[in-house]
Amino acid sequence: MSVGLYIRRKTSFALFEVNLLEASNQQLLDVSRELGLGLNLQEMKAVQNYFMMKQRNPTDVELQTIGQTWSEHCFHKTFKGLIDFDGKKIDSLFKTYLFRATREINPKWCFSVFEDNAGIIHFDNGYGVAVKVETHNHPSAIEPFGGAATGVGGVIRDILGVWADPIACMDVLGFGPLEYPYEALPSGVKHPKYVYMGVVAGIGNYGNNMGIPTINGAIYFDESYVGNVVVYCGCVGLLPLDKFRKNVKPGDIIVLAGGKTGRDGIHGVTFASAELTEKSEEISRPAVQIANPIEEEKLKRAVIAIRDLELASAITDLGGGGLSSAIGETAKKFNCGAVVELDKVPLKYLDLAPWEIYVSESQERMLLAVPPENLNKVLEIFQGEDVDATAIGKYTEDKILQIFYMNEKVAEIDVPFLFEPPRIVRTAKFVSSKFEEPAFPEPTNMTEVLLQLLSSPNIASREKVVRTYDHEVKGNTVLKPLHGKFGGPNDAAVLKPLKNSWKGLVISCGMNPNYGKIDTYWMAASAIDEAIRNNVAVGGRRIALLDNFTWGNPEKPERLGGLVRACEACYRFAKVFKTPFISGKDSLYNESPLGPVTPTLLITAIGVIPDIRASISVDVKAPNDNIYIVGKTYRELGGSEYYKLKGLIGNSVPRVRPKQAKKSFQTITKAIDLGLVCACHDLSEGGLAVAAAEMAFSGGYGVELDLRAVPTDGLGRNDFVLFSESNSRFLVEVPEKCEKDFETVMQRTFYAKIGKVTKVPKLCIRGLSGEVIVDVAVSKLLSSWKNFPRGEV
Amino acid sequence: MKREEIRVCILRVGGTNCDAETQTAFEALNVQAEVLHVNEVVKRRSLLDYDALVFPGGFSFGDYVRAGAIWAKWILVKLGKELKAFVEEGRPILGICNGFQVLVEAGLLPAFEGIAQYPEAALATNHPPGYNCRWIYIKHENSGKCIFTRKIPKGKVLHMPVAHSEGRFLLPKEKEQRDLAKLYENDQLVFRYCTSDGKYADGKFPINPNGSFHDIVGICNPEGTVFGLMPHPERAFFWWQQPDWTSQMLMPHHGDGKLIFESLIDYLEKKF
Numbered sequence A: 001m002s003v004g005l006y007i008r009r010k011t012s013f014a015l016f017e018v019n020l021l022e023a024s025n026q027q028l029l030d031v032s033r034e035l036g037l038g039l040n041l042q043e044m045k046a047v048q049n050y051f052m053m054k055q056r057n058p059t060d061v062e063l064q065t066i067g068q069t070w071s072e073h074c075f076h077k078t079f080k081g082l083i084d085f086d087g088k089k090i091d092s093l094f095k096t097y098l099f100r101a102t103r104e105i106n107p108k109w110c111f112s113v114f115e116d117n118a119g120i121i122h123f124d125n126g127y128g129v130a131v132k133v134e135t136h137n138h139p140s141a142i143e144p145f146g147g148a149a150t151g152v153g154g155v156i157r158d159i160l161g162v163w164a165d166p167i168a169c170m171d172v173l174g175f176g177p178l179e180y181p182y183e184a185l186p187s188g189v190k191h192p193k194y195v196y197m198g199v200v201a202g203i204g205n206y207g208n209n210m211g212i213p214t215i216n217g218a219i220y221f222d223e224s225y226v227g228n229v230v231v232y233c234g235c236v237g238l239l240p241l242d243k244f245r246k247n248v249k250p251g252d253i254i255v256l257a258g259g260k261t262g263r264d265g266i267h268g269v270t271f272a273s274a275e276l277t278e279k280s281e282e283i284s285r286p287a288v289q290i291a292n293p294i295e296e297e298k299l300k301r302a303v304i305a306i307r308d309l310e311l312a313s314a315i316t317d318l319g320g321g322g323l324s325s326a327i328g329e330t331a332k333k334f335n336c337g338a339v340v341e342l343d344k345v346p347l348k349y350l351d352l353a354p355w356e357i358y359v360s361e362s363q364e365r366m367l368l369a370v371p372p373e374n375l376n377k378v379l380e381i382f383q384g385e386d387v388d389a390t391a392i393g394k395y396t397e398d399k400i401l402q403i404f405y406m407n408e409k410v411a412e413i414d415v416p417f418l419f420e421p422p423r424i425v426r427t428a429k430f431v432s433s434k435f436e437e438p439a440f441p442e443p444t445n446m447t448e449v450l451l452q453l454l455s456s457p458n459i460a461s462r463e464k465v466v467r468t469y470d471h472e473v474k475g476n477t478v479l480k481p482l483h484g485k486f487g488g489p490n491d492a493a494v495l496k497p498l499k500n501s502w503k504g505l506v507i508s509c510g511m512n513p514n515y516g517k518i519d520t521y522w523m524a525a526s527a528i529d530e531a532i533r534n535n536v537a538v539g540g541r542r543i544a545l546l547d548n549f550t551w552g553n554p555e556k557p558e559r560l561g562g563l564v565r566a567c568e569a570c571y572r573f574a575k576v577f578k579t580p581f582i583s584g585k586d587s588l589y590n591e592s593p594l595g596p597v598t599p600t601l602l603i604t605a606i607g608v609i610p611d612i613r614a615s616i617s618v619d620v621k622a623p624n625d626n627i628y629i630v631g632k633t634y635r636e637l638g639g640s641e642y643y644k645l646k647g648l649i650g651n652s653v654p655r656v657r658p659k660q661a662k663k664s665f666q667t668i669t670k671a672i673d674l675g676l677v678c679a680c681h682d683l684s685e686g687g688l689a690v691a692a693a694e695m696a697f698s699g700g701y702g703v704e705l706d707l708r709a710v711p712t713d714g715l716g717r718n719d720f721v722l723f724s725e726s727n728s729r730f731l732v733e734v735p736e737k738c739e740k741d742f743e744t745v746m747q748r749t750f751y752a753k754i755g756k757v758t759k760v761p762k763l764c765i766r767g768l769s770g771e772v773i774v775d776v777a778v779s780k781l782l783s784s785w786k787n788f789p790r791g792e793v
Numbered sequence B: 001m002k003r004e005e006i007r008v009c010i011l012r013v014g015g016t017n018c019d020a021e022t023q024t025a026f027e028a029l030n031v032q033a034e035v036l037h038v039n040e041v042v043k044r045r046s047l048l049d050y051d052a053l054v055f056p057g058g059f060s061f062g063d064y065v066r067a068g069a070i071w072a073k074w075i076l077v078k079l080g081k082e083l084k085a086f087v088e089e090g091r092p093i094l095g096i097c098n099g100f101q102v103l104v105e106a107g108l109l110p111a112f113e114g115i116a117q118y119p120e121a122a123l124a125t126n127h128p129p130g131y132n133c134r135w136i137y138i139k140h141e142n143s144g145k146c147i148f149t150r151k152i153p154k155g156k157v158l159h160m161p162v163a164h165s166e167g168r169f170l171l172p173k174e175k176e177q178r179d180l181a182k183l184y185e186n187d188q189l190v191f192r193y194c195t196s197d198g199k200y201a202d203g204k205f206p207i208n209p210n211g212s213f214h215d216i217v218g219i220c221n222p223e224g225t226v227f228g229l230m231p232h233p234e235r236a237f238f239w240w241q242q243p244d245w246t247s248q249m250l251m252p253h254h255g256d257g258k259l260i261f262e263s264l265i266d267y268l269e270k271k272f
Helices: A025-034 A042-054 A060-069 A093-105 A138-140 A144-160 A192-210 A268-271 A282-287 A292-307 A322-333 A354-359 A372-384 A446-454 A520-538 A555-579 A641-645 A658-673 A687-699 A718-723 A736-745 A778-786 B017-026 B038-043 B069-088 B098-105 B175-186 B258-271
Strands: A006-008 A016-018 A080-087 A088-091 A111-113 A119-124 A127-135 A166-177 A214-221 A230-240 A253-256 A313-318 A337-341 A365-370 A387-397 A401-405 A406-413 A426-427 A478-481 A493-495 A505-510 A541-550 A581-587 A600-609 A628-630 A677-682 A701-707 A730-734 A751-757 A764-765 A772-779 B007-012 B032-037 B052-055 B093-096 B122-124 B131-141 B155-164 B169-172 B189-196 B216-220 B226-229
Touching: A006 A119, A016 A060, A025 A042, A025 A628, A060 A354, A060 A406, A060 A751, A060 B122, A080 A555, A093 A555, A093 A687, A119 A541, A119 A581, A119 A600, A119 A736, A127 A144, A127 A541, A127 A581, A138 A144, A138 A192, A138 A230, A138 A641, A144 A166, A144 A192, A144 A230, A144 A292, A166 A192, A166 A292, A166 A505, A166 A600, A192 A214, A192 A292, A214 A493, A214 A505, A230 A541, A230 A600, A230 A628, A253 A372, A268 A778, A292 A365, A292 A372, A313 A322, A313 A628, A322 A337, A322 A354, A322 A365, A322 A387, A322 A401, A337 B098, A354 A406, A365 A372, A372 A387, A372 A687, A426 A555, A446 A641, A446 A687, A446 A772, A446 A778, A505 A520, A505 A701, A505 B093, A505 B122, A520 A541, A520 A600, A520 A658, A520 A677, A520 A730, A541 A555, A555 A658, A600 A628, A628 A687, A628 A736, A641 A718, A658 A730, A677 A751, A687 A701, A687 A730, A687 A751, A687 A764, A687 A778, A730 A736, A730 B098, A764 A778, A772 A778, B007 B017, B007 B038, B017 B032, B032 B038, B052 B098, B093 B098, B098 B122, B098 B226, B169 B216, B189 B226
Parallel strands: A080 A426, A166 A214, A337 A401, A541 A581, A701 A764, B007 B032, B007 B052, B052 B093, B093 B226
Antiparallel strands: A006 A016, A080 A088, A111 A119, A119 A127, A127 A230, A166 A230, A253 A365, A253 A387, A313 A365, A337 A387, A401 A406, A478 A493, A493 A505, A505 A600, A541 A600, A628 A730, A628 A751, A677 A730, A701 A751, A764 A772, B122 B169, B131 B155, B131 B189, B189 B216, B216 B226
């Protein structure tokens, strides 16, 4: 530590003043580094100026509070900052693209978006649905089990933080290849197999123990995830909208409830806002919190009881930044100040310094604002659930945050200052793809290629993982992640959340990191298209989107350029489909000794279905039914799983054609509503061939197709037609008697009848010159698809 | 007793998480079902106000030590007397999943010679190990003693989901065959894991999802009034909860789990 900069105040506990007033630029940076503040020089100088104005030095508590509040993780500096994109000035990515789309679409059914811990939309009978998806990449890289478990715990608290009762979890994960050679791992990077097992176990542990079904998700494998594991944890909650209370008044008591506070999770947010290095494990291990799902289960019961009795005036979770974020943000939001007595906070063990108590990210804690007259009743409810709850201060009229520890004032900061960090200015530039479109002869054995694709890591069944998650608890899961006898891959999950209503909630996702290697714009467009078409395929409509970005270091212009491109696509296609963004989260600085993460945008789609009895599953239902394809197939194999099988990337990334896509979605919804559809499946990784195989083996019947009928853009090659990943396409099973009506609905859409369901359980495909090019037993397709992960994992 | 007068108490404690859907099942059958935290029951000393008791699924007290062990001891200490009276009066107790584990840990099952001081059986970690959520088939084995399955013909195959990591029913090795014989003699064996066409799993995974001895799914006490099982009848209550309802030509009227709740209510209506 730099000598002379830190002055111990004469207190019975550890409290330092930092001699910021006389510090040189170098010393400012030293302080930032030594205290783990994560602030740059510009920000440190802003802090220095503030305390010069106050004519005193800050305490460590004050500096830590500012460091936490201003971190990328809490403040989203990049998304809110100024960007120079090849000469174009962008004033906040968030406002210019994501929020703007929502504002311009302005649907009546949005209740609260980008406001709180989670987005809230109207559902039915006065109930709303709250949704949030979080990233927990950095902690999961250091400690896979704990990182993933606390990711789930954290997102569940986000839902509780808007007074909603969590009813389902979704988890999307990205790992390095499981067979990655051990000797190629740099020191400090854990093997993908270890990370995979830990993360999956962590997610299962939290959701199962809390009794929240995990009903949707995805697992994606990519080389870049070896050093940067991707963990997206999502949660959906249900709340009676008239019980939504956010109206803090000065005088309201600050109540901290839940687990005790310890040293776990200190500086989690500053850690999450930096690159991972070889030393991350050693330095950042305390940044990973410890999970206790049972504590959160009890907390949930109490929170819901307090909500129903309308006893509190606000609630928020303690996540990144701990008390410092939760109290600061609440005070800011309601134009208040706050007085906090840190010595009242229940601790796991003694001798935590005041600043540690204030920024600790210990899990399973919630912060409530309670009018004084309701305090006893609130504390009683917590006690009834065996949950600790303590009044630790109150909100005040002035806009000053004052923190005391054993009657000593340890911090005094103006709340507005806390939320006015210097704006970041970053440079971004667009670098176009360097991959070439490959040329290779058409393979002779297409059946073999199909079997390989079905067992390839990004397509194969997730059954071994999904079985370890409880997807049935609460008894509301109508369309399950594993369908029927054969565990077929339904495109989306359908829930029936209300007892007295047939209305269903449809949850799906889309993610195509491989396309992002070519162009992040079309990656984002494709992810949106995929999330929506998954939703539409089971009968969903009125769709809201969530965006989750996992990106590399935004201080590197080409990385930021890719991010801007993705945001541009988000704006454009959200507008095209009239699907507003309601919540989002970014995780930047995903870089390891192995390089940056492949830009990975997860789009989560939340739709509704008017009647769950009309939900459409993936499996073919009856022999002799017709199979239609909806949507046109282009030569778009760039970033496809087919190319990947050959070790290629290519350049012809799938695009989204707004008019055609919209038409496809609308007509599918109409056909489903008219009862013309028996089964429906979206075409994604692996294209037409994989989709047809999945429909066949999920139903236990055969399918015969003729590629000559498929509407294409003059593709001329069987493999291109079979494996192209063009967006906005569906395979649909239509009974013979509905054929005419279906074709009427489909008018002016690209569609064609391309085959039939057969009693003989075989997939049989005729190629462009009429010869049989795929001929294989459905059971063989199924066993290839289920053969993952291979061996003992 | 009139159906509307029947009062069922669904107990919960920190970590219980299947209480709401269990309540939904009872309410769908027009019975009063209350979910009560055990702290509340201790405070009110109201256990004997109810006609039936349910220990629902979940992870009570985090299932630390052994699944169900802590809650079992907790309840014996705090409510032992009432619980004993409840059993002795022949009022029914149902344990689902974690609830089954609690009943075994508390000595209420199999209870060969009445409530046992020490557990007489165990629900051990699954074999193969790990949490497993899947729909399985179970065959009804009871000849009429178990009041929870009286509406189910013997030999009938039911479809229900399991979701647990500790469900391997075991009897003490040295008494295994003798105790199994007792289960048969007393008509305490209620369900066994089987294939969709009723062939016993014979320990084969995943037909028997946890490696249970003798494919045992659930058992009752010698009086037939205390019953525990690993699968979740409350998650197989409505037709739309079934994993393949979209594939069925004729919409089923209900899930198989409903029969268990109906049998219980039927018993209460007639007996009391």
